[in-house]
Amino acid sequence: MKYQRIKVSREQDIVTVRLDRADKLNGVDMTMFDELIYISKLLRRDRRLRAVILTGSGGHFSSGLDFKSMMKNKSFAARLLFKWLPGQSNRAQQVSTNWRKLPVPVIAVIEGYCWGAGMQIALGADFRICSTDANLSIMESRMGLTSDMGGSVALREIMPKDQALRISILATELDADEAQSLGLVTQVSHTPMDEALALCQQIIQKSPDVTAAMKHMYTRYWTAPAWKLLAYETYSQIRIMLGRNFPRVQKALRNKTLPEFQPRQRRW
Structure with missing residues (x-):
């Protein structure tokens, strides 16, 4: 498959999936939704895969949903929110929850903005390693919306309820150290990609x-x-x-x- 919104590379059975709309701060549009869902399902079937790194191009993870693009077609919302059963993940949620279904560790390398939809995608990872200049936010309430992309499943596991509720209601912007103190990120580093690759090398030495x-x-x-x-x-x-x-x-x-x-x- 030829991707338009992501880049996929592989080395030592470690796959890097890079959100690739640097000119839009990696804003998530319908094409990116479709490509992230496709690659996550494809990787789940790969028995040789050992780890996945999620990251973004241009010094940012993702500034969130590309509202302007998504509002151009009214059918996009229906496609994203529709589900056959209430307990299943719809397409909006799959960009987060699908990473949890992979039988290998998924590491989000976060630089710059990680807002809204970007934060939801990152919450699907098992580890979040962010740069010292990262800015993170569960930002949906600022748009008059609730979190609806599956990240809440992970959020309840990694943060106390009162803190998760506070930063979600207020759409609080967190710097790297604040995010780590709350448990939202695993590690803060000046070289987050190097840390992620080093972690992958340790992982592939295990069964x-x-x-x-x-x-x-x-x-x-x-x-x-x-x-x-x-x-x-x-x-x-x-x-x-x-x-x-x-x-x-x-x-x-x-x-x-x-x-x-x-x-x-x-x-x-």
Whole structure:
């Protein structure tokens, strides 16, 4: 597929997805919605994939929804908000929630503006590493709207409710240090992309089955009843021990070498 609004590159089975509308501060239009949904679904089926980096072009992650573009066609809102079942993600929400479904870690590298729709996309990542000059905001209330792109699912896991409610109602703009103190970002760095790549190098030295199981366990069962979490712990441990990569780890430990992994198991 030839992309118009994103750039996709791959090295060592680490894929970088870059929002690529620098002239519009990577504002999200309908084409970008469609391309982000497409690439996230495509990557979910890739068993050799080890990690994904989400970032933006031109020194910014995203300034949010491109309202001017979206208002040109009244059918866009219907396409984005429609869903067959209430509990499913609609297309607006999939640009955030689809990253949570990938069986590999997703790292958002945030520079400059990360507002509104951009913040919702970044909240779909497992880790958010931002530059010291980043400016972050859940900005929908400024437009007379509520957050409606799936980021609230992650927000309830990483922040206290009162703080999440405050910054959402007020559309508070946060600098990097404030965002980290609230738990909205994982790390602040002068070189966030370098930090993300270094993290990816550590990830690919671990079993892809273990990584997939841990992500699934923490994403799906973090707020679930304890019995469900305990049941999945046992289930995943048995699957890993019966899989092809477990003996490779044991052999590498005995030989004091790095293991050579097979592609991860089919589904987690």
